[in-house]
Amino acid sequence: MRHSVKRIAGAPGTGKDIRVSFEFFPPKNPQMEATLTDAINRLSPLSPEFVSVTYGAGGSTKDTSRNTLQTVLATGNTPAAAHITCVGATRDEVDAVVRDFAALGIRRFVALRGDPSGGVGTRYQPHPDGYQNAAHLVAGLKAFGDFDISVAAYPERHPESPDLATDLDMLKRKVDNGATRAITQFFFDNDAYARYVERVRRAGIYIPIVPGIVPIHNFSAVRNFASKCGASIPAWLADRFDGLDQDPHTHSLVAAAVAAEQVFDLVDRGVDDFHFYTMNRPDLVFAICRLIGIRETGEAARRQLHAA
Numbered sequence: 001m002r003h004s005v006k007r008i009a010g011a012p013g014t015g016k017d018i019r020v021s022f023e024f025f026p027p028k029n030p031q032m033e034a035t036l037t038d039a040i041n042r043l044s045p046l047s048p049e050f051v052s053v054t055y056g057a058g059g060s061t062k063d064t065s066r067n068t069l070q071t072v073l074a075t076g077n078t079p080a081a082a083h084i085t086c087v088g089a090t091r092d093e094v095d096a097v098v099r100d101f102a103a104l105g106i107r108r109f110v111a112l113r114g115d116p117s118g119g120v121g122t123r124y125q126p127h128p129d130g131y132q133n134a135a136h137l138v139a140g141l142k143a144f145g146d147f148d149i150s151v152a153a154y155p156e157r158h159p160e161s162p163d164l165a166t167d168l169d170m171l172k173r174k175v176d177n178g179a180t181r182a183i184t185q186f187f188f189d190n191d192a193y194a195r196y197v198e199r200v201r202r203a204g205i206y207i208p209i210v211p212g213i214v215p216i217h218n219f220s221a222v223r224n225f226a227s228k229c230g231a232s233i234p235a236w237l238a239d240r241f242d243g244l245d246q247d248p249h250t251h252s253l254v255a256a257a258v259a260a261e262q263v264f265d266l267v268d269r270g271v272d273d274f275h276f277y278t279m280n281r282p283d284l285v286f287a288i289c290r291l292i293g294i295r296e297t298g299e300a301a302r303r304q305l306h307a308a
Helices: 030-046 062-073 091-104 134-144 164-176 190-202 219-229 235-241 248-268 282-291 298-307
Strands: 019-024 051-053 080-085 108-112 148-153 181-184 273-277
Touching: 019 030, 030 051, 030 062, 030 282, 051 062, 062 080, 062 091, 080 091, 080 134, 091 134, 108 134, 134 148, 134 164, 148 164, 164 181, 164 190, 190 248, 219 235, 235 248, 248 282, 273 282
Parallel strands: 019 051, 019 273, 051 080, 080 108, 108 148, 148 181
Antiparallel strands: none
């Protein structure tokens, strides 16, 4: 049985209901574990459609991913989605993880090929006894049951793809094998996203293409990562953060404004579903959600107010 989607208050003046989901990564040490727990507790009162937990290549974070999923499930009101990848693992090893996560009650997965063990920019080689790619992995997940499966999409092309047509072909294979929605790589050019969605629809692909939004906690770090994954940094964006490296307060204010502007513009274009890459840092994401009209709900709101 799939989790029902909770509709929440939309951005003021838009007349739209906006859905959000959040991504976290497993902690590497006890201090980061405490930070993650605080982040989950901070954002769960916003009633996200789901919270996803990343998963390291070859199962390198399997145990901590499992623990993080349990932390999310323990909130009692937040659906959890487990990332699963096929890099550096046999099919039997991946299937064992899926069975383990399903036994926890996980019915949502984010199915990804995963980055090569050498990192972004190195050549991917499928395991000879493993799933060959994300489309193959989606088919494997569907063989277990009627899971809700999210997959990746790339508005500015996957860095390893020779062209956008190859990207669209892979996306279509993932959809044909049972993908429920696609979540995009982060981007800052909304026109690029709109052009991509138009091409997707012309290709006969009709699942939701959910924008992946990354709040800019550190502009230099985001720019560096963007260069590796094929996401462009518009000149206007670089200008917004110019000279703010040593001014974290202003940097945070600008970051919240930039992300809110991006989301408002996408809402104006008909988008009502957003996925936030939180980096386990909840305050900026929480502020952005408040700016776009999302509020804590019910008992969760009262607990948040009492804890403040």
